Structures are given as C-alpha cells and as structure tokens.
Amino acid sequence: MPETCLFCRIVQGEIPATVVASTDEAIAIRDIDAKAPVHVLVLPKQHLRSLNDATDAGLVGRLMALAVDVARNEGIADSGYRLVINTNEHGGQTVHHLHVHVLGGRPLRWPPG
Secondary structure, eight states, rough: OOHHHHHHHHHHHSOOOOOEEOOOSSSEEEEOOSSSEEEEEESSSOOOSSGOOOOOOOHHHHHHHHHHHHHHHHHHHHHOOEEEEOGGGGOOOOOSSSEEEEESSSSOOOOOO
C-alpha cells in the first residue's frame, strides 16, 4: 500500500468515508464530489494504480458485479446508470488507485466529456 494513496488510506480506515457496500476484496463509497444524484466509487482493497495494472480478470469482474449491486441497492438499476473507469491522465484519472464510478439518478449525456 502506498502511504500517500488516498483510497488505500480510506480502505485502512485512516480517512473516513461513507461505505455503502463491502466485500472481502472491495469497498463501495460515496464520492464526496458527486457528479450525479448517485455517485459511488467501487475500489479494490488491494492497491492497483489503474486498470492497466489489473491482471486478474476475475477481480475486475467482481468489481463490476459489486457496482451492479450498488446500482440495485441505490434504486437506479431499472432507470439506468453508467459505470466508468478512468485510466491515467488523458482518461481523466485523478486518484491513482483503480476505481469504478457508479453514476445515476438522472439522465446522463453522451459523449461524457
């Protein structure tokens, strides 16, 4: 765990966050800078800098499955939602710890940015 990684510090309980779901491998937390009425981040408990470092396809699948569970629990599964993984600078990644954004609760436009 890099000592300066914000999400690693959240996983370790050093920084408070609103946890909405948790498994042995991942947690889902509310984004403090929400871009939609529902904006939850699903992140692995293990530090992976970006999707480029995720060599375990099963883990990536389980992160996505947790994201779907979050969408259902947040009441946005039927109306629709978006899952986003930003990767590196040009992809818009600002915290370098793999995470999936679960966005919904309003119509989302395309293209996103």
